[in-house]
Amino acid sequence: MTLSDAQTTRTPWRRDAQERHDRLIAAARREFAVRGVDASLEGIARDADVAIGTLYRHFPTRLDLLLAALEPRLQEFTEGSTIALTMDDPWEAFVYYLENLFSLQTGDRGFNDFLSRRFPGNADTERIHDRLCREIEDVLTRAQNARAVRTDITLADIVNLIWSSGRMIDATSTTAPNAWRRHLYLMLDAYRAQRAHPIPEPPMTDKQLYDSMVHLSTAS
CATH class of the missing domain: 1.10.357 (Tetracycline Repressor; domain 2)
Incomplete structure (x- = not known):
């Protein structure tokens, strides 16, 4: 497989990861705005249509997600x-x-x-x-x-x-x-x-x- 082929193969994963990241931030903005800083992270993950583990991979702590949302x-x-x-x-x-x-x-x-x-x-x-x-x-x-x-x-x-x-x-x-x-x-x-x-x-x-x-x- 050439370098070009490898880049082509990895690009969709990076795009998907960015989309999940963006969905998490959008969901966090909605949930934090309505429920405050103690909003359920599980609820945010569900709203973003991702697993809770995915949320923690992108944002290791609640405050990481809060700052991104704010x-x-x-x-x-x-x-x-x-x-x-x-x-x-x-x-x-x-x-x-x-x-x-x-x-x-x-x-x-x-x-x-x-x-x-x-x-x-x-x-x-x-x-x-x-x-x-x-x-x-x-x-x-x-x-x-x-x-x-x-x-x-x-x-x-x-x-x-x-x-x-x-x-x-x-x-x-x-x-x-x-x-x-x-x-x-x-x-x-x-x-x-x-x-x-x-x-x-x-x-x-x-x-x-x-x-x-x-x-x-x-x-x-």
Whole structure:
């Protein structure tokens, strides 16, 4: 058999493997979007019309599959963050960043879960979450330095808002899918520097925040 014959023989296998890979990602996007990050991998494999062993050959862990499925959402979020970080008005940048974040949560429970949780031990998810935290702090600090946002708001307060909006999005997705925007704008008024009043409870520490996000993963 010539090299050309061997290539011809292997090509259909590579095409089939790519098709299975693509079906798995498409099925994962559907299942994670509806059921969240804890969606059944067996269900995803059935939806993709492949054996569960095939799923694990392509994606050795749940998080490998989740990141592949969320790639378009994460890319869209990154693009929105870049826009926010280059806007001239710090307050408008802060509003745009949060509205973009919550609009991407809508209709995708998997992305919603991913934003809310930490997955310790996985370098890829830790890197993504660390980057998101830096972006939030950059947008927030810029607005605070411009005296547009009250100075006692912290990263943990924004993550608390992500948690509460995520829960609201879950509850209203089929009845009032835009209710999250009202909640966001009510909170934005509370964040304005000129609205500031003393808060009786101190903000969560970075460790408390991290441990709480890990708890959401381990408690599911």
